[in-house]
Amino acid sequence: MTRNFLLRPALLLAFSSALLLTSCKKDTDVNPATNTAGLLANTTTTATNNGSVNNWILANMRYYYLWNDKILPSPDTTLAPDKFFNSLLYDWNNTANVNRDRFSWIRESADELKASLGGQSKTTGMEYKLYYKDQAKTSIVGSVLYVLPGSPAAAAGIKRGDVFTKVNGQSLMIDTYSSLLASDPLTLSMASVVNGTLTETNQTKQVSPVVFQEDPVLLDTTYTIGGKTIGYIVYNQFIPGIFKNGTADKTYDNKLDNVFSTFKQKGVNELVLDLRYNPGGYVSSSTNLASLIGRNIDASKVFYAQQWNSTVTADYNKKYGSGWNTQNFTNKAANVGANLSRLFVLTTDRTASASELIVNGLRPFMTVTTIGTKTTGKNVGSITISDNSGKIKWGMQPLTFKSANAQGFSDYATGFTPAVEVKEPLFGMKALGDINEALLGEAINQITGTRLSARRGVSAAETLPVVASSIDQKAGGGNMFLERKVESVK
Template sequence: MKNCWNFLIAIAISTVLMGCFEDLDDNPTSTRDLNDFVWRGLNSFYLYKDVVPDLANNRFDEGSYEAFLNNFQSPEDLFDYLKYQPQTVDRFSWITSNYIQLEQQLNGTTMNNGMDFGLMRYPNGSNSVFGYVGYVLPNSNASAQGVSRGLIFYGVDGTALNTSNFSSLLSNSNYTINLAIYDDNGTPETSDDTITPNGQSITLNKSSTTENPIFKTAIFNVANANVGYLMYNGFTRDFDAQLNTVFGDFLANNIQNLVLDLRYNSGGSVNTAILLSSMIAGKTGSVFSTEQWNSEIQTQLSTEQITNYFTNTDGGSALNILNLNKVYILTSKRSASASELVINCLIPYIDVVHIGTETAGKFQASITLYDAPDFKRTNANPAHLYAMQPLVLKSLNAVGTTDYSQGLFPDFTLPENYSNMGILGTETEPLLAAALQLISDEGRMSFPSIKSLDLVGDKSDFVPFSVGMYK
């Protein structure tokens, strides 16, 4: 898509009566003015504006608008009130009182201890919850304390985890995880699985950490052909050049097949998703995706402005393109947003062999809106740090597929085995082993039927803003 931000700003300014900011450094912004920013931003850009009556352009006259704004005690209250069906439809829009933190997160920097984890409901269906370690960042606190992939924890600070308390227990800057052993009793059934405390514990401390999303790469020789493997854990713009370097190495090694591991990737930059897909498939100039905004914006955008294309360059630098006609992608319920965008938008062009479990079901994207007449960072009100990350569009692939709210379902269902998670990037790790076996057997193998456990949370729930997919 061509950069149409200035065009969208023109639309917003033409439909909302704007005020002008003074230099307000010494004058705290009133709740009324913060609420005004929330309403103006959502009125201009919110994807679901059409179905939220209080966001209609003609909803208020001057007096009733003032009364409406003053009815909410905080901008967060108004933002939550205006979100459309937040439990089922808009689960992903956010507001923050500190956009510096938000910007750091978009660049891959968060407060964490280096332990990636998922939180699962116990196999017996109770409200009890256990955690598993997916991976550990090198040179992190978790690494120094001996945390490793496959560790199971049942409690935090001596309290057993359940669906009601895990959020508060894991939100602290410092905590101790209480370890356990997961036993599948040697069967593919989960109903007889058990989690047993082993008396061990590890104390962890969070600090500001920048995560390189390129976690693991490897090259294997399978059936006399080279197979590339990439575990990619976030679509982070600042690492796009490094991603291109990885594909340069794949090219230099004459990769014939690629296994892309997105099982712990919760999303990120749409542009990075386009670049990654282009490096895999080529298809330069073909439609990658189209965008559907709210009706007011949509009617004023041209086809060209709502269309994203596969590309062969990034900021003038040539991409390293494999031109594959098939890719193997590993997923879990934690694979979301931009991860799903890659899968959905490659499907019309190449054979996507999807292994793992269904994905999260996030097909919408957001943008950052600042309190400024043009909603840009440059002109942001200096008196506060509020910003919003509302959903503004949904993505469709080249044949119009979207609205996959239940997730994208795999061709081969294979949940992780919490009693034997294996070592990432090795030929014996269960999901990678399955992909390599499919390559070797040309897709003729089958997998045992294993019931997936319910995901109730993961590491991304404990960063300040879950931004998902953003423009």
């Protein structure tokens, strides 16, 4: 058995239905076989039955899992691997426990897991949110949050704020929406919204999913308003670059550096970081972004620290000495912190993991004001575990540590409550970057004291119950089509 992760650079923080965090500061050679007597007996054989896969899962979980002391002495290894994995998770079904494991996950294909963590997936390029169409919860409507440039959805003319009510001629219902939205191709029946009233039209748009590499830097621009030079960036996933043969280049980290270099050249003295749809990703990229923003920071200052289980901590203390679980900022020539006294972060319930790490990690060094709605509350991280021998095809992303900032604060499992609450409208959303867009407009008002458009209340039609979001499928987000009732394992 081998794990596929790096100590510090590969660190990932996960998101909302699950987004990750992978960590470490160098390739590790820690072998669970030396710490879990006899548990790897079957992992060197071809994985043709549940037992061999489950023994592999169990060995790694007993060593790396954050709550490894909570694993039962003799779990049922005859279960299907995904159910076996879930049976090991700490207090998984106890919704009353906010500190339970809500985010560990597993996939049958480790290759697909790794690709998704790198921003590559089979997608139409359209991210959306699903709502019940009415309070009676009889049918479902989809609202487009954003569209990836160059994707099939962009080519079809789909844009943020578009609304669809049917797929392939069929209404979206609670029992059918997952299979309908998994169709290829998808023919979307569009609707119009006038004064908050939803009306179905005869217009349809057809898209087919393709394997697509997402650029996480969706938008960057600057505004000069009221004597302020405001930098604005929409960043949707923490991905260092394009992955090839398991290794990422620095394409997207370098793009961020270039964006902030431009901000610095233009004299940006206020910054709005839009993480409303960012479920997390690699902590190396979170460290990179924080190092471009932080005020009075350098490579000697702590960005965040990891708190692992006692087994790993004891081993790594001996192997690497003190400081192995601490990540400092890095020195960045494009850092704009000297011109900033504060940072505004736009958030929703899809803001998670590495995104929340930005908020928590920068607060000891500057004022960080969140605008929007409460974040996910993922203060824990995970590592990618796979069998490099190829005998076991599964890959898993178990939680392995808790994160804390330079002041030791880590207690945000219930999420960060916004300083200014602003709800995104269900319908009639303005384009991202439009200064009259709800969340950005409020940030500009907080910065300049000038409200560019009237702040309207949220109508009753815009408080419909949420069903799911496609963002929950992204890198580590698990699957938005999860069953509502999870089978408990005794």
